Amino acid sequence: GAGVSQSPSNKVTEKGKDVELRCDPISGHTALYWYRQRLGQGLEFLIYFQGNSAPDKSGLPSDRFSAERTGESVSTLTIQRTQQEDSAVYLCASSFGGGVNQPQHFGDGTRLSIL
Amino acid sequence: GQQVMQIPQYQHVQEGEDFTTYCNSSTTLSNIQWYKQRPGGHPVFLIQLVKSGEVKKQKRLTFQFGEAKKNSSLHITATQTTDVGTYFCAGPRSGYSTLTFGKGTMLLVSP
Numbered sequence: 001g002a003g004v005s006q007s008p009s010n011k012v013t014e015k016g017k018d019v020e021l022r023c024d025p026i027s028g029h030t031a032l033y034w035y036r037q038r039l040g041q042g043l044e045f046l047i048y049f050q051g052n053s054a055p056d057k058s059g060l061p062s063d064r065f066s067a068e069r070t071g072e073s074v075s076t077l078t079i080q081r082t083q084q085e086d087s088a089v090y091l092c093a094s095s096f097g098g099g100v101n102q103p104q105h106f107g108d109g110t111r112l113s114i115l
Numbered sequence: 116g117q118q119v120m121q122i123p124q125y126q127h128v129q130e131g132e133d134f135t136t137y138c139n140s141s142t143t144l145s146n147i148q149w150y151k152q153r154p155g156g157h158p159v160f161l162i163q164l165v166k167s168g169e170v171k172k173q174k175r176l177t178f179q180f181g182e183a184k185k186n187s188s189l190h191i192t193a194t195q196t197t198d199v200g201t202y203f204c205a206g207p208r209s210g211y212s213t214l215t216f217g218k219g220t221m222l223l224v225s226p
Contacts, residue, residue: 042218045216056213104214
């Protein structure tokens with residue numbers, strides 16, 4: 001497919017467990033973003049990768065959150081020791097080139113539910 | 116931190132009525148983007164405005180960027196049920212290479 005692909009689409013886990021979310025950006029897109037969207041809320045920026053530059057981690061809410069990206073391809077967002085407040089939809093987006101002028105293309109998100 | 120404020124949070128209109136959502140920033144923005152998110156869907160890019168006083172149209176949608184580049188609006192003429200969703204504006208985060216999104220305006224259209 002040509003779009004941003006995220007997996008799993010849904011994840012239910014118990015409080016305290018670790019979770020790993022995956023994002024496959026559009027081929028050729030050098031920039032990749034992770035956002036968190038709580039129910040009925042806006043998009044909360046988490047982290048930004050652009051090419052080989054150091055990632056912008058300024059939006060990560062705590063040290064339980066981390067993300068990796070392999071080159072200009074797949075990214076994984078890891079949440080350790082999950083808490084109930086981590087329940088949300090996690091959206092990944094990619095863009096052709098970084099910066100604030102590029103349109104972002106979003107995946108369908110991973111709906112994370114912490115019991 | 117720098118924020119982009121959107122009003123109203125929610126609007127319910129009858130099909131055929133007009134709709135406007137407003138986006139305001141306390142600082143000057145180099146550009147502003149608008150996205151639409153259908154219920155259960157993901158945000159989809161609509162348009163970007165860059166110039167002071169810029170006006171762009173997409174069929175029944177009219178986008179404006181204020182003269183001072185601190186505010187923007189999206190106006191929909193004669194709404195249709197297909198316009199249902201949440202409309203987000205996004206502007207550059209001060210000091211960063213990323214965008215900050217407004218909280219969105221949820222539009223509900225009754226037939």
